[in-house]
Amino acid sequence: MGPTRKRDLTTATVIVAIIGFVVVSLTYRWFPPITFWTGLSLLAVAAVEVGWAFYVRSKIGDGKIGDGPGWLHPLAVARAVMISKASAWVGALALGWWVGVLVYLLPKRAVLRVAREDSTGVVVAAVSALALVLAALWLQHCCRAPDEPPEDADGARN
Structure with missing residues (x-):
């Protein structure tokens, strides 16, 4: 399993934005009304993932991956990778939806009061979805195994 490709996330976001606009x-x-609170759940998940990413990064940096007290189990890291991959896709799809809604609302703001009122909630939701994508990619990056140390001329590790 490789890292989530940003190209694939971008493609999905654009496709969903077009479908969402239609x-x-x-x-x-x-x-229903789109309020300020509509997309904040995505921002909360993003914040949790950023916190978990820093925790995983510190454990990997300290070499405390394994089975023991105060160590981070390797399966927890593998689960974090799976969560980050899923979150990146959910965030990309949500971002596409909210961008599609925003593209529809922007020209209507001048003539529709409800479009003006909904625009704030849509922007917050889109920013929250983008934050989730970025947090998920950061968590995925932090779960990478450290590079192996270079070998000496005689084949021994430093």
């Missing part, structure tokens, strides 16, 4: 343009009149 869906919103057809169904916006039936939408």
Whole structure:
């Protein structure tokens, strides 16, 4: 399993943004209000992932990966990688949706009061989704194994 490719996340975001724009343009009149609080759950998950990333990074840096008291079990690191991969995709898809909604709302802000009111919530949700993508990629980066030390001329490790 390799790292999540940013190109794939970007492609998914653009595709969902286009689909989201079409869906919103057809169904916006039936939408509930989009408030400031709408996307903040994504920001909370992003904050937790950033905290976990710093913890994992410090344990890997200290060489405390293994089975023992005060050590981080390797399966916990593997689970963190899986969570980061899933979070990156969820964040990318959510970002695409909210960008599609925002592209629909921006021209309507001048004429629709509800579009002006919803714009703030949409921007917060889009920023929260972007934060989740970035936090997930950071967690994934922090879970990488450290580089092996270079070998001496006689084949012994430093």
